[in-house]
Amino acid sequence: MDSNLDTTHILAESDRGKKIELQAGESITVVLTGNPSTGFDWTVAEMNPDILNLEERQFQPASPYVGSGGQVRLHFCAVGSGRTRLKLHYRRAWETEKRPLRTWYVTLQIQEED
Template identity: 35%
Template sequence: MNSLAMRLLHFCAFALTILPCKGNAALLTEDTTGSSTTMAVGGCIQIALRGNATTGFAWELAPGAEDILALEGEPEFTADSSGIGAGGVFTFTFRAVAPGEATLTLVYRRPWEKEMAPLKNYQLKVSVTPK
C-alpha cells in the first residue's frame, strides 16, 4: 500500500474514534442489567434507565470502568410528560477507549445521601477489544 493510502487509512480509523456516539450507539435498558457485552475500541453504547428526577433521585456512574469506558458528556434526562412529578429516562453514553474488561455500574440514589445504599443498581460486564 502506498504512503498516501496508508495515511488515509490511519485518518479514517482516527476519525471513527472522535465521531459523536449519538445515533451510532447500541441502546441498552434496565432489562440488560447483569448481562455482558463486547465492543471494539471506539465503539459506543447508550444506557437508558427509568427514573424520576423530581424525587431527588438520579442515576450516577460508580467507579470501576473508567480505564476502558469514557462517559460522553453529561447524562440526559427526558421526561415522559410535562406534568409535575413526571418520571422519565436517564440516558448515559459511553465510548470504549482502551482494550480490557470491567464492570460498568450505575446507581440510583439521591446525591446527598452517599452513605445510604442505592435504591437500584445497574451493572454491565464490558469487554473491549482492540480495533
C-alpha cells in the same frame, strides 16, 4: 472511516448483569427509568476510566408536567481495551450512607480496533 466507530449499542434495564463485547471506539447508551425531581438520579458507581468514558447524560420526561418521571440516558464511549464493570446506582447524592434504591450493572469486554 471504519463503520465500527459509529456503532452505538443501546442497553436497557433488561440488560442488567449481561456481558457485552465492544470494539474500542464504539459506544453504548444506557436507558433507565428515573425521576431526578425526587432527588434520585443514576450515578456511576464503578467503571475503569482508562477503558470507558461517560460522554453525556440526558433526561427525557415522559410527560410535559413538572415532576414527571421519564428516561435517563447515559452515553459512554469505549476509549481503550480491556475488561471493566459498569455499575450504576440510583440514589440521592446526599444519602451516601444509605444503600442505593436500585443498582444496574454490565460487564464490558472491549477489544482493540481492527
